[in-house]
Amino acid sequence: MPSMEREGALLRLSGKWNAAELADAESRFGQLSLEGVEEIDAKGIESMDTAGAWLYSKHFAGIAAIGMKREHADLVSLVSGMKVEGPVGKSAQGFLEKAGRAGWGGFEKLLEMLSFIGEASVHLARSLTSPSRMRWKPILHNLQHAGFDALPIAGLLSFLMGVVISYQGAEQLARYGANIFVVNLVGLSMLRELGPLLTAIIIAGRSGSAFTAQIGTMKVTEEIDAMRTIGIAPMEQLVLPKIIALLIALPLLTVYADIMGVMGGMMMSSFELGVSYTDFIDRFGSTIGVSAFLVGVGKAPVFAAIIAVVGCFQGFQVSGGADSVGMQTTRSVVQSIFYVIVADAIFSVIFSLVNL
Amino acid sequence: MKEAIVSITDLCTSFDGFVVHDHVSLEILKGEVFAIAGSSGCGKSTLLREIIMLQKPDSGSIRVFGREITGLSEEAALDLRKRWGMMFERSALFSSLNVLENVGLPLREHTLLSRELVDEIASIKIALAGLPQSARTKYPDELSGGMRKRAALARALSLDPELLFLDEPTAGLDPLSASGFDELVLNLKHSLPLTMVIVTHDLDLLWHVADRVAFMGGGQVLGVGTMQELSKSEDPLIREYFYGPRGRAAREQAWKPR
Ligand SMILES: Nc1ncnc2c1ncn2[C@@H]1O[C@H](COP(=O)(O)OP(=O)(O)OP(=O)(O)O)[C@@H](O)[C@H]1O
Ligand SMILES: [Mg+2]
Numbered sequence: 341m342p343s344m345e346r347e348g349a350l351l352r353l354s355g356k357w358n359a360a361e362l363a364d365a366e367s368r369f370g371q372l373s374l375e376g377v378e379e380i381d382a383k384g385i386e387s388m389d390t391a392g393a394w395l396y397s398k399h400f401a402g403i404a405a406i407g408m409k410r411e412h413a414d415l416v417s418l419v420s421g422m423k424v425e426g427p428v429g430k431s432a433q434g435f436l437e438k439a440g441r442a443g444w445g446g447f448e449k450l451l452e453m454l455s456f457i458g459e460a461s462v463h464l465a466r467s468l469t470s471p472s473r474m475r476w477k478p479i480l481h482n483l484q485h486a487g488f489d490a491l492p493i494a495g496l497l498s499f500l501m502g503v504v505i506s507y508q509g510a511e512q513l514a515r516y517g518a519n520i521f522v523v524n525l526v527g528l529s530m531l532r533e534l535g536p537l538l539t540a541i542i543i544a545g546r547s548g549s550a551f552t553a554q555i556g557t558m559k560v561t562e563e564i565d566a567m568r569t570i571g572i573a574p575m576e577q578l579v580l581p582k583i584i585a586l587l588i589a590l591p592l593l594t595v596y597a598d599i600m601g602v603m604g605g606m607m608m609s610s611f612e613l614g615v616s617y618t619d620f621i622d623r624f625g626s627t628i629g630v631s632a633f634l635v636g637v638g639k640a641p642v643f644a645a646i647i648a649v650v651g652c653f654q655g656f657q658v659s660g661g662a663d664s665v666g667m668q669t670t671r672s673v674v675q676s677i678f679y680v681i682v683a684d685a686i687f688s689v690i691f692s693l694v695n696l
Numbered sequence: 697m698k699e700a701i702v703s704i705t706d707l708c709t710s711f712d713g714f715v716v717h718d719h720v721s722l723e724i725l726k727g728e729v730f731a732i733a734g735s736s737g738c739g740k741s742t743l744l745r746e747i748i749m750l751q752k753p754d755s756g757s758i759r760v761f762g763r764e765i766t767g768l769s770e771e772a773a774l775d776l777r778k779r780w781g782m783m784f785e786r787s788a789l790f791s792s793l794n795v796l797e798n799v800g801l802p803l804r805e806h807t808l809l810s811r812e813l814v815d816e817i818a819s820i821k822i823a824l825a826g827l828p829q830s831a832r833t834k835y836p837d838e839l840s841g842g843m844r845k846r847a848a849l850a851r852a853l854s855l856d857p858e859l860l861f862l863d864e865p866t867a868g869l870d871p872l873s874a875s876g877f878d879e880l881v882l883n884l885k886h887s888l889p890l891t892m893v894i895v896t897h898d899l900d901l902l903w904h905v906a907d908r909v910a911f912m913g914g915g916q917v918l919g920v921g922t923m924q925e926l927s928k929s930e931d932p933l934i935r936e937y938f939y940g941p942r943g944r945a946a947r948e949q950a951w952k953p954r
Contacts, residue, residue, distance in 0.1 A: 359817070359855060363808035389856035390824075390888070391809070391817045398816075411889065418887045422823040424816065425832075560791075660837045661791020 341365065342385075342392070344372075351377045351403075354384025357392025357412075369399045383407035393419040449657075456653045460583065463575045478581035486547035486582070487589025491596065493546070494539050498597035501534055502526055502604025510612040519613040523620055526605030527628040531636045535598040537684055540643035543590060544676040548651035551582055552672035555655025556665040564656075574656075583648040590644035591637050598636065635696055639687055643680050650676040698725040700759075701859060701891050702747060707756035709742060716742050717753070718915035729885055729892045731902050733937070734912035740895040741785055743912075744861050747893075748782055749773055760859070778806055780859040781852030785867075785895075787844040789836040795822065795847045796832040802854040818854065825850035826880055842869045853884075859891050860884075866898040874898060881905050899946035911937070 342365040345352040351374075355361075382405045388396070393412070397420035408416075433441070467473050509525045555578055558564050564574050602624070609615040654672035658664045702724040709717040716739035724730045732740050745751040747758055749765055758765050760776060768776070789798050800818035803809060809817070822832060825846040836844060845865060852860055865881075866874040878901055884890055896902065902909055903923050910920045913933045919926050927938045937943055 359803060359807050359809065362813070363810075366810055366813055390820060390853075391803075391807075391813075391856065394817055394820055395813070414887055418824075419820055422820050423829065424819040424823055425829045660835060663792035 342395075346377070349376055349378040350381055351379070351400075352381045352384060353396075353400075354386070356386050357388040357396065359389055359391035362391055362395060366395065369395065372399065374399075374403070377403060379403065380405040381407055382409075382412070385409065385412055388412045388415055390415065390419055452657075453653055456656070457649055459575060460579055460649060460652075463573070463580055464583065467576065467580060473576070474584075475577060475581055478577065479585050482581050482585030483589055485550070486543065486585055487593060490543060490546055490589075490593060494542050494593050494597050495600040497542060498530070498535060498538055498601040499604035501538060502530055502601035502606075503608045505529055505534070506605040506608035507612060510608070514613060519609075519615055520619065520623055522605070522609045522613055522615060523623040524627055526602060526609070527624055528632055530601035530605065531598050531628065531632045533636070533684070535601055536594045536636045536639045536643065537680070538601075539590060539593045539597045539640070540647065540680045541677055543586070543593070543644075544647045544651075544680060545673055547586065548647045548676045549669050549673050551648065551651030552655040552658075552669045553665060554578075555652060556658030556668055559656065559658045560661055560665065579648075579652045582652060583645060586644035586648045587641050590647075591640040594637050594640040598633065631696060635687075635691060639684065642683055642687075646679045646683060647676045650679060698727060700724065701726045701761060702893070703759045704743075704747070705757050707743075707746070707758065708754045709739065709746065709751075710754055715915050717756075720756070720912075720915070720917055722910055722917060722920065724891065724893060725908075726891055727889070728907040729881065729894065729905055731894045731896055731906035731909045732912060733896065733902060733909055734918075735933075735937075736897075738912045739915065740912060741863055744782070744863055744893070744895060748780060748861060749777070778802075778855055779857055780861065781855065781857035782861040783845070783848045783852040783863060783865060785863040787836070787848040789844060789847055789851070791836050794833050794835050795827070795839070795850075798836070798847060799850045799854050802851070806855060818850070821850040821853050822847070824853065824884070826876060842873050845869065849880075853888075856888065858889065859893070862892065862894045862896075864895055864897065866896060866901055875900065877901070878905050899943060900949070903946055903949070 341361045342353065342355045342357050344354070380400055380403050385408065388409075388411075393415040397416050401420060405413075506522050506526050509522055510519075513519055513521055513525070555564070555574075558567075558578075564578075567574050567577060606615075606617060606620045609620055610617060651672050654668045654675070658668050700723045702722070704720060704722045707717050707720040708715075720743070732743065734740055742751065746753050747760060747765075749768070753766065756766075761779065763772075763776065765773070765776065789795075790801070793801065796815060796818050799821050800814045803814045803817060804811075807814075819829065819832065823829065827843060827846045827850065831839065831843060831847070836847070839847060845868070849862070849865065852862075862881075866877050869877060881892065881894070881901075882905060885892065894901065894906065906923065908921060909923055909926055911918045911926060911929075911931075911934050918931045919929045919934055926934060929935065
């Protein structure tokens with residue numbers, strides 16, 4: 341540890357001047373008064389690194405030193421010869437400036453998103469009119485990963501959701517002896533609302549995040565730029581296949597989720613309410629119209645577009661490094677779930693207006 | 697005879713049956729600038745990674761500062777890690793921190809110095825690595841390739857390591873910056889008590905800066921010695937390396953007095 345002793349006009353320095361041991365010397369030296377010190381005896385300094393040399397040159401620069409080891413003197417002169425500027429101040433922003441920047445930033449993001457949607461639509465329209473330009477391989481790849489691989493989790497969760505609904509409803513319905521109405525409860529809520537919504541939320545968490553992370557990482561490693569340079573439009577290679585794959589996969593997953601959900605409800609009804617499977621299916625066929633099913637499945641492509649577009653857009657928003665990938669992925673999942681639920685609410689309003 | 701700061705004996709490494717090191721033995725002496733050369737993919741970076749304990753060799757022994765490092769516990773490893781610095785082939789700067797924070801990070805982590813002093817010391821390291829002070833507030837993705845290398849060097853120097861590993865420090869630099877880097881290494885060697893291990897393909901760096909060079913090829917060390925000694929070697933691979941068109945130019949250059 342660096343230490344010092346004062347003897348009249350002589351200051352005796354000693355100890356180890358290493359970064360690891362400087363911590364309290366720093367404050368002691370700060371309070372030191374160098375009035376009347378004419379000479380420094382540095383014989384006792386055992387070792388010194390650049391941090392120590394800096395501290396030395398900061399406090400004792402103008403004072404003649406005797407007995408300093410050759411290598412220490414070299415280090416001190418090296419360090420004091422460096423042109424080092426003062427501390428970097430962070431520019432403080434006032435509340436108004438922060439609010440203004442945040443608001444304007446949000447508005448700009450919205451415009452960028454709109455232009456991204458526009459660009460994606462143009463590319464989509466172009467490749468739909470000339471299917472030979474379609475990149476089938478990435479579409480199939482995405483179909484497998486975003487669609488087929490999600491079957492177990494989507495099926496299990498909607499089965500459980502069916503079980504829960506019918507279990508919750510059972511007690512209320514049994515009180516009125518309206519056991520058979522469990523079919524309406526399970527059927528309508530599953531087909532119209534929960535099937536599509538649950539599937540969309542699972543896919544947003546599962547595939548939306550994957551889209552963002554993939555595109556974001558490619559952006560960080562300049563793969564996107566490389567792609568552009570080779571003459572492949574990232575829109576066509578990365579974005580369209582994802583949108584198309586989800587447009588196909590999400591409605592199919594929704595149908596599957598509907599079936600599993602109703603089966604879950606059916607099983608629970610026969611346990612809790614004694615509604616047999618044949619009664620359940622009879623009643624289901626006569627009361628649940630095909631419109632309930634179509635209304636539910638019809639929402640799925642819209643949800644799919646939202647998830648794919650938000651996921652890809654947030655991926656392209658990545659800039660810098662790993663930190664930004666994580667941030668945009670979070671944002672992607674939160675935003676796509678948010679927009680899915682908003683879209684669902686809008687659908688409810690529209691359907692009630694047209695009496696569906 | 698100087699003491700060995702790193703000594704490697706009978707080191708073997710393979711990736712899924714692909715042999716990278718086949719009984720490699722090397723000694724690096726205290727205070728020297730030791731260079732490792734060899735064709736791409738011959739296992740130079742892997743060797744460095746094994747010395748700094750980022751990767752385990754299949755067999756063999758590595759002693760650093762006189763301690764066997766294969767099979768060392770994490771706590772014991774930390775003491776060693778503070779004594780060496782590594783500049784990675786692809787810089788590996790932390791993307792969420794600016795240059796000053798990147799360079800100051802090891803100091804903040806391992807010492808109790810005040811923020812102000814850490815920033816000052818980091819600024820010195822940045823100047824030492826040849827970066828302008830205006831680069832301090834920039835983030836890694838706002839730097840050019842060469843500046844990134846210098847920032848990585850500054851971070852490697854942050855704790856005043858006794859042993860400094862540089863993986864291809866001059867790759868991707870313009871000739872002027874590269875020769876500036878040669879000067880920088882000589883300067884550091886002069887002013888700090890450093891042992892440097894440099895992996896490089898840069899013939900100028902090999903001729904002008906390295907005290908000794910190890911030439912790797914075919915999973916083995918084909919030759920160790922000064923460049924003069926190596927250039928007289930009979931090994932066909934080494935001859936090809938030094939007597940190819942580029943090798944010849946650099947060698948002739950090196951004989952001229954500077
Ligand atoms: N994680 C890994 N898995 C499989 N093989 C690897 C891995 N890391 C390295 N290799 C192989 O080991 C060999 C040596 O790689 P290394 O990075 O050490 O080469 P190098 O000598 O540093 O080459 P360069 O001069 O191009 O940097 C290469 O053939 C590489 O393919
Ligand atoms: Mg390498």
